[in-house]
Amino acid sequence: xxxxxxxxxxxxxxxxxxxxxxxxxxxxxxxxxxxxxxxxxxxxxxxxxxxxxxxxxxxxxxxxxxxxxxxxxxxxxxxxxxxxxxxxxxxxxxxxxxxxxxxxxxxxxxxxxxxxxxxxxxxxxxxxxxxxxxxxxxxxxxxxxxxxxxxxxxxxxxxxxxxxxxxxxxxxxxxxxxxxxxxxxxxxxxxxxxxxxxxxxxxxxxxxxxxxxxxxxxxxxxxxxxxxxxxxxxxxxxxxxxxxxxxxxxxxxxxxxxxxxxxxxxxxxxxxxxxxxxxxxxxxxxxxxxxxxxxxxxxxxxxxxxxxxxxxxxxxxxxxxxxxxxxxxxxxxxxxxxxxxxxxxxx
Numbered sequence: 001x002x003x004x005x006x007x008x009x010x011x012x013x014x015x016x017x018x019x020x021x022x023x024x025x026x027x028x029x030x031x032x033x034x035x036x037x038x039x040x041x042x043x044x045x046x047x048x049x050x051x052x053x054x055x056x057x058x059x060x061x062x063x064x065x066x067x068x069x070x071x072x073x074x075x076x077x078x079x080x081x082x083x084x085x086x087x088x089x090x091x092x093x094x095x096x097x098x099x100x101x102x103x104x105x106x107x108x109x110x111x112x113x114x115x116x117x118x119x120x121x122x123x124x125x126x127x128x129x130x131x132x133x134x135x136x137x138x139x140x141x142x143x144x145x146x147x148x149x150x151x152x153x154x155x156x157x158x159x160x161x162x163x164x165x166x167x168x169x170x171x172x173x174x175x176x177x178x179x180x181x182x183x184x185x186x187x188x189x190x191x192x193x194x195x196x197x198x199x200x201x202x203x204x205x206x207x208x209x210x211x212x213x214x215x216x217x218x219x220x221x222x223x224x225x226x227x228x229x230x231x232x233x234x235x236x237x238x239x240x241x242x243x244x245x246x247x248x249x250x251x252x253x254x255x256x257x258x259x260x261x262x263x264x265x266x267x268x269x270x271x272x273x274x275x276x277x278x279x280x281x282x283x284x285x286x287x288x289x290x291x292x293x294x295x296x297x298x299x300x301x302x303x304x305x306x307x308x309x310x311x312x313x314x315x316x317x318x319x320x321x322x323x324x325x326x327x328x329x330x331x332x333x334x335x336x337x338x339x340x341x342x343x344x345x346x347x
Contacts, residue, residue, distance in 0.1 A: 022034075023040040023053070073108045074108070077090045079314050092117065120149050189205045190205070205306075208222045218238045220295035222264060222291060240295050243257045256290050
């Protein structure tokens, strides 16, 4: 049993290192291989796992718009240069945006770069007659996302969708407009967000945020950028957060304001007013950082806080080739000594 399970886990890992644009669909103990995302989704059954190699995949969908329409689990090769040096990055894109339909509720996405696409939680745009997800949840783990749009506004008050983003990097705005959908929500844990807009009934835990915009609840976050103060917009609640700007809110508890960015991180981005993610920077707390043990859980603020902090390699959950060394010749005994290092996240 252990041998079979190991083989199934390492099969996608093998493709990550040796092929481009390959998708392994795992359905129970059976696996099949496809070259396009849409052919793999069409063949997969709800709940199946799709392991994507490095390369760029296009999400065309099933005629209801570009995107995802089945409850499936998508696992890519990773997003960090550190963990994709051998395999390359898995990217999913679509020219007019990727639409996550209601019928895909329950889907999860791990280790995928969506930075070349706009991500919408709907079958089509509301202007085109589409209906946003009204039932179910979605989870994104260790992904890069350019732009996400909930788009409920006040048009769909009965929406009950929930979204979870864990250790994700947002390179563009997070537009979480839940409007009057009182039963819809979103949670962001240990994420980096360039900016946030219309984030009612959202919770941000241990995030690093450029422009907080109009948010509902922030815990143990670090906020900096052009508009880096706690804002009085909406009904924001800020707990144990660090701001490079001033206190403009009456709903701040145990927060620190007007904090110099250079005192917070080991190596902060060079331009605080243009807060984009930088893999070459070090967002751990500096030796004397005010964020050390300053969270409401007794751990650090920011993405490297909590009892399960972000791991800088952003390695996907599945076993993953981190290094492959193949000599150009055999040794004196005629043996080719191939060295393969495999890494995986423990949480």
